[in-house]
Amino acid sequence: EIVLTQSPDFQSVTPKEKVTITCRASQSIGDHLHWYQQKPDQSPKVLIKYASQSISGVPSRFSGSGSGTEFTLTIDSLEAEDAATYYCHQSSGLPRTFGQGTKVEIK
């Protein structure tokens, strides 16, 4: 099983600040890494596919990078509506797995 480890687990951030979340895979997964945002009592929503590819309708302040075993989600200029938990997910192997989540709080 491919284990995904996110850091940090929690981040308290001021609006307009830049946020960086890291996801490390226990083995190389190429670019088969995707990022989701989940707000309280809502289903997750995909933000980035294949490590760095944008999703239609997702604000351009969300971007992704990385390949192999280390990946990053960046939120440029955080807005209040970005308060949520963020998850990475790999589709390189079975079973599909998720990171443990990173909760982003607005100060």
Added chain:
Amino acid sequence: QVQLQESGPGPVKPSETLSLTCTVSGGSLSYSYWNWIRQPPGQGLEWIGYIINRGSTKYNPSLKSRVTISDDTSKNHFSLRLSSVTAADTAVYYCARSHGGSHFDYWGQGTLVIVSS
């Protein structure tokens, strides 16, 4: 626009079988990967399994002995059965589509299943 809607009978008693159905509109079960994912209260996401292509399935080994995913293309829905449930199976259960087996692009709203006597 693809839409997914979970439905099920409600609370389940320990040792019984949990059964849920996901009805798909705006898309055909004949294409894509159709998944079940769960999230215990206050915890992270766990992939349960998927069904594709006329009933081919893959399951999470952690649940494999208890899980069955099936589909009914005439009704455009797919279903989850999880046997011998315990309190640890209490979770919000989501159905989701994965495009080409990759990212989950469409999700249901989720349904909370409580296992309790």
